[in-house]
Amino acid sequence: MPEPAPALDGAPGAPAGRKILPQRRTRPLTHENLQPLSYDPYRRPLPSDSKPFYEPQITRPEAEPEMLLQPETRPISHEKLVKWQSLIERHEQLLREDDDILLASQHPSASPSLRIFAGNQSTKEAPKFEMPEPPDESPPSIIWMEALRDALVKATEPAGDGKRELKNVAMVRDALGDNVQEPSRLKSSPTRKYLPMILKGKEIGAQHDTGAEGSNFMTNKLAESLKLHIRTEKSDRKSFSMGTGMVRRAIGRVRASCAFAKESGTKMKCWFYVLPKLASPLIMGSQFLRDTKTMSHFTDRLEDHFPCTSPVPMVNLISSTRQAKRRLAAFIDGRDTYINGDSGSHLDLMSSAYVKRYRYKLDRRRECRKRVQLADATVVDTIGQVKAELTLPDGSTFSKTFDVLPGLTSEVLIGEDTLAKLNVFTEHESSFMDVLGGERHLELSILSHFGHLNQFLARTRNLNNRRSQAEHQCKPSLGGSLEIGTDVNFPVSLAKQQDDKMMRALHEQDLEAERLQHEKKRLEASGAALKKAKKHGAEQAPEPATQSPAPQSPSVSTIPQSSTARRQTSSHNGSVATRKCRDHGNDKTHHDMP
Numbered sequence: 001m002p003e004p005a006p007a008l009d010g011a012p013g014a015p016a017g018r019k020i021l022p023q024r025r026t027r028p029l030t031h032e033n034l035q036p037l038s039y040d041p042y043r044r045p046l047p048s049d050s051k052p053f054y055e056p057q058i059t060r061p062e063a064e065p066e067m068l069l070q071p072e073t074r075p076i077s078h079e080k081l082v083k084w085q086s087l088i089e090r091h092e093q094l095l096r097e098d099d100d101i102l103l104a105s106q107h108p109s110a111s112p113s114l115r116i117f118a119g120n121q122s123t124k125e126a127p128k129f130e131m132p133e134p135p136d137e138s139p140p141s142i143i144w145m146e147a148l149r150d151a152l153v154k155a156t157e158p159a160g161d162g163k164r165e166l167k168n169v170a171m172v173r174d175a176l177g178d179n180v181q182e183p184s185r186l187k188s189s190p191t192r193k194y195l196p197m198i199l200k201g202k203e204i205g206a207q208h209d210t211g212a213e214g215s216n217f218m219t220n221k222l223a224e225s226l227k228l229h230i231r232t233e234k235s236d237r238k239s240f241s242m243g244t245g246m247v248r249r250a251i252g253r254v255r256a257s258c259a260f261a262k263e264s265g266t267k268m269k270c271w272f273y274v275l276p277k278l279a280s281p282l283i284m285g286s287q288f289l290r291d292t293k294t295m296s297h298f299t300d301r302l303e304d305h306f307p308c309t310s311p312v313p314m315v316n317l318i319s320s321t322r323q324a325k326r327r328l329a330a331f332i333d334g335r336d337t338y339i340n341g342d343s344g345s346h347l348d349l350m351s352s353a354y355v356k357r358y359r360y361k362l363d364r365r366r367e368c369r370k371r372v373q374l375a376d377a378t379v380v381d382t383i384g385q386v387k388a389e390l391t392l393p394d395g396s397t398f399s400k401t402f403d404v405l406p407g408l409t410s411e412v413l414i415g416e417d418t419l420a421k422l423n424v425f426t427e428h429e430s431s432f433m434d435v436l437g438g439e440r441h442l443e444l445s446i447l448s449h450f451g452h453l454n455q456f457l458a459r460t461r462n463l464n465n466r467r468s469q470a471e472h473q474c475k476p477s478l479g480g481s482l483e484i485g486t487d488v489n490f491p492v493s494l495a496k497q498q499d500d501k502m503m504r505a506l507h508e509q510d511l512e513a514e515r516l517q518h519e520k521k522r523l524e525a526s527g528a529a530l531k532k533a534k535k536h537g538a539e540q541a542p543e544p545a546t547q548s549p550a551p552q553s554p555s556v557s558t559i560p561q562s563s564t565a566r567r568q569t570s571s572h573n574g575s576v577a578t579r580k581c582r583d584h585g586n587d588k589t590h591h592d593m594p
Contacts (some may be wrong), residue, residue: 193302196261211342212285212318222281228254244407295425313346325435331391340410351408360386393431
């Protein structure tokens, strides 16, 4: 085994007192030896006094000390750079430092209006009103983000042209000269709405959520801040299912007096289930919205948010584990489907089970996958998108793109944008119906129910035809019995096999009835013969019935009698014979009768 290389002390470029172990078949290199070997991308040797090519060269010209010269860019004033840096610092908490459209103003290709908007910012300016208090939970809720954004916009007071341009996120995306941000995360989104409510004299922006089945919700922090008494009985700690099937148990329930902000004179007593964590501090459920007709008749109660550009859309889907669901009866690619209309969701979703069942083509590209935030503030990822045709009950058809979310509790879900565009709650309110056990289980139960119903109707409808066909194949005999033909070919399907079994059972019952009727007639004939013999004073009784049977068709002998039938016949004959002997005064000539 080769010995390790000796430690070298005082090697070129080595600090004093440090030992260096050179690699085998190599030599130690110092900075002076390495610098001549450095080349630029075009393989040209660099001057000895220059730095390596991979280090950016930023120099301050002597003639203009207030300017910073950046590589391949135009000169930018130091004052404007400071303003832009302060703008970034003030907005990095809003959307995690990389998704604020205002960051476009720091690029040289930004439009003049955006630069004017950025120029209005200054480190010395302070917001002119109180900023919203940041939440304790992480990640922060979308409601708090929107409130912070509104506060920043009102504090800066941008120019009119800049404010109009900020509403068009597509122009901001075009203003980005490079691919610093993903294009899919800067897609434009319409104005979001919220429902201002008054609780305990305090105005709170609530989320109007038709996907919250039958109940209202609030966070534990909000209940404590309003000093509401939380009931923690067993009946108050109800379980709820989130959008992907995860079950969350409520801490308790509170009862509070609430009112609409625009109708403060009308107060209502409402129950709220308290959950430890929610994306929105206050959620008004579907039952409350339906009773107050907020979504159908009084949409003016809703107010607009500033256009939202959050990269994390919300899916506020909360449902009880034991309650009926309210669904929209519509068609997806011509199939009857019960669709969940969720005003608290920002996307149109489809479950992965539905996609797999009907073999949709799933687009799994990166730009087709998104990250969504559920009602309990958990973040999940979609797996792609599919395209489908949505047909409403009035016959209108629309081409929609659905994001596919694994484990979605609803087969198909349409969000706030589609509901507002199609006026679902105002024009198609009559198409909503209550579904027991969820639309997935209802669809299966309906298919099963109508399957059995169709089989029953088919058997009822074709009963006479099948009976006539069977009678045509079964030849009647003189004794009234039926002989089943051996050339009958029974169907292979399960329904037809069941029908055939039923027909054979009916024929067996008919045969048994015919046989018993024939035995009854034979015994009656024997009794008549006994009476006739007694009348004429005959010394010998007529032959037993078993020795002189009535004429019967050959088909009866071909049918085997079961042991039960034989026992019944024997007992019946014995009882008749005993009764006849009693009538004859215990005549000894009749004791040997069967």
